[in-house]
Amino acid sequence: MHRGFELFIDKTAFEKSYYDLAIEAGKKRYDNAKVNIRSTLDSFISKNGKLDGSKMQANWFPQVSADIFISHSHQDEDLAILLSEYFHQTFGLTVFIDSCIWGYANDLLKLIDDEYCLNSSGETYNYTKRNYSTSHIHMMLSTALTMMIDKSECVLFLNTPNSITPNEVITKTKSPWIYSEIAMTSLVRQKPLNEYRVKKITESFSEGGEIRKGLDFEYAINTDHLTSISKDILLRWKKEWDYEGKKYTPDYSKHALDILYSITSKNNRYEYFEK
Known part of the structure; x- marks a missing residue:
């Protein structure tokens, strides 16, 4: 990871006609x-x-090349796909969204549990065995996500009421996957740009299925290390990219993310965002 951002946005930032078409195009591309x-x-x-756990992880959660890793709530998958299509169409960037490119961890877990964890009656699962299988599959997914965060040049956390508990003095999330992903963005090495921009390919998953009523967790998360951006920054980014692109075509070689880094750098900041 080279830079991380916290994006405050919702679907109203886009025209309804564009929203529907972009999601349809994005889903088709990921399919x-x-x-x-x-x-x-x-x-x-x-x-x-x-x-063979290593072989299983490589098959279900293979490492791919992407410019941007989007961390998001499972409920915001359509919004994540919309943004990925916007970044793809506007800047030519590839975006990682795990549910769109990887197998679902819960599907793999169900395969294993049905094969190895059923009690003799065939109607219930063995509690101890199922805890064991769950720990292995979730560790595979967590490791794969961490590797993708480290491998992606830019990480974008999609901050919405679905991912962050509103009106909290201490920022909290109920998603263990968002908690893990944001924690990793503060721990993985920040690599120079020359370690990126060689490969490419595609996209995410975030938190899996429903949690039964009464079993509810929350995690305090710290996003201070992420640069806050909003719709205004996306618009400025597009405007400056269009200008630079027209100015230097056909020998244009500047990378789209360089412009985002520039307009959000400490030396080039102004009051462009209010939480």
Whole structure:
């Protein structure tokens, strides 16, 4: 990761006609790129009869190349897809959205649980075995997400009421995945730009299925290390990209993210954002 941003935006920032078309185009693009997940566990069983966790992670959560990693609530998947399509169409950038390119962790967990964790009745799961399987699958996903954050040049946290508990003095989230992703953005090494801009490809998942009523967690998260941006910055970014692109075409070589970094740098800031 080179830079991280906290984006405050909702679907009203875009025209309704564009919103629908962009989501449709984005979903179609990701459907074409989505990993073809194997439906059986046979290929992951090693010679000693044990499941090969490394092979399983590589198959279900493969590392891909992307310019931007979007951290978002599962409820904001359409908004994340909209933004990814906007960035793709406007700046030629590729965006990682895990649910759009990886297999769902819950689907993999169900395969394993049905094969290894059912009680003899076939109607319930063994509590101990299921805890064991869940810990392994969630660790695979968490590791893969951390690797993608480290591999992506830019991380964008989509801050909405679905991801952050509103009206809290201490910022909190109920999503363990958002908590993990934001924590990782403050821990992974910040790499120079020359380590990026060689490869490319596509996108995310955020938090999985419903949690049963009564089982409710929340995590305090710190986003102070992320640069806050909003719709105004996206508009300025597009305007300056259009200007630079026309100015230097056809030998234009500047990267779109350079403009975003420039207009949000400490030396080039003005009062462009209010929380």
